[in-house]
Amino acid sequence: MSTSADELLDVVDADNRVIGTASRRAVHRANRLHRAVHVLVFDGAGRLYVQRRALDKDCDPGLWDTSAAGHLAVGEEPLAGALRELAEELGLYGLALERLFQLPACAATGNEFVTAYRAVSAAEPRPAASEVAEGRWCELDELGTWLARAAHEFTTSFRLLYARYLRHGGR
Numbered sequence: 001m002s003t004s005a006d007e008l009l010d011v012v013d014a015d016n017r018v019i020g021t022a023s024r025r026a027v028h029r030a031n032r033l034h035r036a037v038h039v040l041v042f043d044g045a046g047r048l049y050v051q052r053r054a055l056d057k058d059c060d061p062g063l064w065d066t067s068a069a070g071h072l073a074v075g076e077e078p079l080a081g082a083l084r085e086l087a088e089e090l091g092l093y094g095l096a097l098e099r100l101f102q103l104p105a106c107a108a109t110g111n112e113f114v115t116a117y118r119a120v121s122a123a124e125p126r127p128a129a130s131e132v133a134e135g136r137w138c139e140l141d142e143l144g145t146w147l148a149r150a151a152h153e154f155t156t157s158f159r160l161l162y163a164r165y166l167r168h169g170g171r
Contacts, residue, residue, distance in 0.1 A: 006023050006024070007023065009021065009024055009034045010074050013033065014105075016033075033112075034112055034113070035112060035113050035115070036070060038069040038114055039067050039082050039097065040066055040117070040118050040161075041067035041119050044122060047139055048143060049125055049136070050136060051064070051127060054129070054130060062133060064154045066157070066158055067119075068085040069085060078115035078117075082097055083097065090127055096120075097117040098118045100117060101164060107156075108156040108157065108159075109156070112157070143162075147159065
């Protein structure tokens with residue numbers, strides 16, 4: 001998705017009901033509730049692809065994050081947004097997505113109601129330089145060790161999503 005400060009997002013209430021629209025800049029500046037998607041992409045060996053956000057991102061630049069993530073556009077359904085983000089950020093198309101769970105909007109998610117998906121890909125991601133500084137596949141035990149040693153290197157959204165994923169056996 002474009003990271004333009006002028007892109008329009010749905011503004012939602014505490015029950016995740018649309019109450020209006022505003023620019024991305026205005027939503028972030030006023031800490032308004034809005035919607036996002038995150039996708040955890042695994043390979044056939046069970047490794048998770050994580051990406052380090054581009055250094056010029058306005059939120060969490062240079063931090064490690066889920067495989068692909070982004071805001072939902074006005075009126076966009078979460079599944080459509082997740083597929084769009086996979087294509088835009090990682091050059092991955094046609095993956096079957098499994099809806100995992102939704103996280104409530106809170107400070108750790110940047111006031112985003114986050115819908116999380118899981119996918120398995122046989123294709124190698126082709127990260128877009130405008131979105132992703134680097135990416136890598138991680139064994140889950142390796143990722144757990146990395147998080148325990150350097151949690152500050154990951155976005156708060158990733159830490160919350162990944163903990164939920166593990167706590168509920170991927171559900």
